[in-house]
Amino acid sequence: MTTIGLIGAGHVGSQVARLAVAHGYDVVISNSRGPETLSALVAELGSKARAATSVDAAKDGDIVVVTVPLKNYRDVTIDPLAGKIVIDTDNYYPQRDGHIAELDNESTTTSELLQAHLPTSKVVKAFNHIYAAELTTHGQPAGTENRRALAIAGDDSEAKAVVSRLLDQFGFDTVDAGPLKEGWRIQRDTPGYGPRRTAEELRKDLAVAKRYGDK
Numbered sequence: 001m002t003t004i005g006l007i008g009a010g011h012v013g014s015q016v017a018r019l020a021v022a023h024g025y026d027v028v029i030s031n032s033r034g035p036e037t038l039s040a041l042v043a044e045l046g047s048k049a050r051a052a053t054s055v056d057a058a059k060d061g062d063i064v065v066v067t068v069p070l071k072n073y074r075d076v077t078i079d080p081l082a083g084k085i086v087i088d089t090d091n092y093y094p095q096r097d098g099h100i101a102e103l104d105n106e107s108t109t110t111s112e113l114l115q116a117h118l119p120t121s122k123v124v125k126a127f128n129h130i131y132a133a134e135l136t137t138h139g140q141p142a143g144t145e146n147r148r149a150l151a152i153a154g155d156d157s158e159a160k161a162v163v164s165r166l167l168d169q170f171g172f173d174t175v176d177a178g179p180l181k182e183g184w185r186i187q188r189d190t191p192g193y194g195p196r197r198t199a200e201e202l203r204k205d206l207a208v209a210k211r212y213g214d215k
């Protein structure tokens with residue numbers, strides 16, 4: 001059985017935890033303030049969930065979701081995540097995260113920053129362009145007509161295949177946006193960021209996305 005570790009248990013982390021438990025996974029949730037502050041969420045999630053420190057969530061997760069404000073990505077523990085699939089939901093909001101020069105000059109992307117921080121982990125960008133609330137309301141069974149699609153990006157094809165299967169279980173089609181360096185195609189202010197899209201629509205959105213410097 002796969003355990004999903006969550007580093008961050010806010011809007012997105014709590015929703016991914018709900019989806020994971022609903023689909024039979026064990027979850028270990030964590031935040032910055034400590035496991036004792038997560039007792040209400042653990043009680044809601046039931047016996048398949050427990051709270052831990054973020055280091056223990058990283059250690060115990062077979063797959064680990066990093067879902068923190070981007071400004072805190074450097075706090076994410078490194079060694080326990082070695083070799084693991086790490087799903088990155090983070091987005092860059094300068095008003096929240098402060099200015100990050102490499103993102104402002106578009107020499108890198110948010111998930112590439114996390115990948116550089118976690119050099120031996122297999123970072124897959126996912127869940128970044130859907131409103132947290134919709135994670136538990138927009139999923140539909142595989143094969144449903146006009147099913148919602150979510151984009152992923154990553155440099156490891158096996159890791160992307162694992163995340164695609166997870167998304168399928170959670171109720172979503174997957175569109176592969178390519179390697180991490182293409183993740184900007186689904187960043188804030190691109191056409192696919194936010195609205196409900198089928199796979200076909202999302203592919204078109206990714207194709208016409210423009211970087212800030214090209215707008």
Ligand SMILES: NC(=O)c1ccc[n+]([C@@H]2O[C@H](COP(=O)([O-])OP(=O)(O)OC[C@H]3O[C@@H](n4cnc5c(N)ncnc54)[C@H](OP(=O)(O)O)[C@@H]3O)[C@@H](O)[C@H]2O)c1
Binds near residue numbers: 031067069075089
């Ligand atoms: N909200 C959305 O609809 C949405 C959708 C897609 C993607 N995103 C992106 O996903 C990320 C998370 O968004 P969110 O809305 O879920 O944020 P949020 O509600 O503010 O939750 C952030 C979580 O991260 C935890 N955290 C912060 N610093 C940490 C650290 N150093 N170590 C461990 N945990 C830490 C917080 O714990 P404490 O509360 O204890 O500090 C909290 O549980 C952001 O980058 C956001 O842009 C958001």
